[in-house]
Amino acid sequence: MMWHRDTPFALGGSGRAHLQVEGLSAGYGAFLVLRELTLEVRPGLTVVLGPNGAGKTTLLKALNGLIRRGGGVLLDGVDLPETTHQVVQAGVALVPEGRQLFPQMSVTENLELGAWLASRAERARRLEQAFADFPKLRERAQQLAGTMSGGEQQMVAVARAMMSAPRLLMLDEPSLGLAPRMVDELLAIVRRIADAGTTVLMVEQNVKKALAVADRGYVMERGTLVASGPAKLLARSSVIREAYLGAGQEPATGTTTAADAAHRRKAALAA
């Protein structure tokens, strides 16, 4: 069964938000990761590519108010606030790396947490809409999130972010650890969310597949941008072909267990 119907995703805002990032710097303590980054996220789907440690997650954390940043960030011409609470209120939602669901809570409870700023009645309305947008989650409404497959959990994480009715949805490596078919389905959903009017900024390591669904892309290395452009052109560019040749190919087993293990180690170190 597919995860979605042919109806557009009605949860997101339809403001076609436009994010402008000007001279952004951010890091951890004295360790500066991002140096004077300038980029824009236009309505549609923008992807940020780059190797491990390039600073992709750091970019999303800085935009989301999880770490301090310098430089300017404008959402539709208005300064984006610096605290996560206010960033969510401004209409920006993040699907974090590793999903970060509450494993002992049901699908419904996890989804409801995505609408914590909304009134009770509005939360109920959005939950109904989330189940309409992701019919399979309705069947699993009472299942504990921790007992779901990786792909199912990623769908819950995306649906939870959409519960805040964002104008800008940010996703951090949503395909990590998923089987190829699930990656395709997930990216199709992300594409449809963008088509329905929520601007999307997605960080990915699956270069080939990400560029196939995106409108525009940036390539980041060591905290700076080394290439940008329309996704179709970027896919044919020498910077992508030389640096990432084969990077978008699927592992023979259909899973990325090694990547998952590396990710868990990194999460443990960061904790």
Ligand SMILES: Nc1ncnc2c1ncn2[C@@H]1O[C@H](COP(=O)(O)OP(=O)(O)OP(=O)(O)O)[C@@H](O)[C@H]1O
């Ligand atoms: N909490 C932290 N404290 C200190 N340094 C960190 C922290 N998180 C990340 N870093 C460092 O910042 C740099 C950028 O990391 P970041 O996670 O943004 O990269 P990335 O491009 O998202 O890579 P990946 O694909 O592995 O997630 C790395 O050198 C990393 O070691």
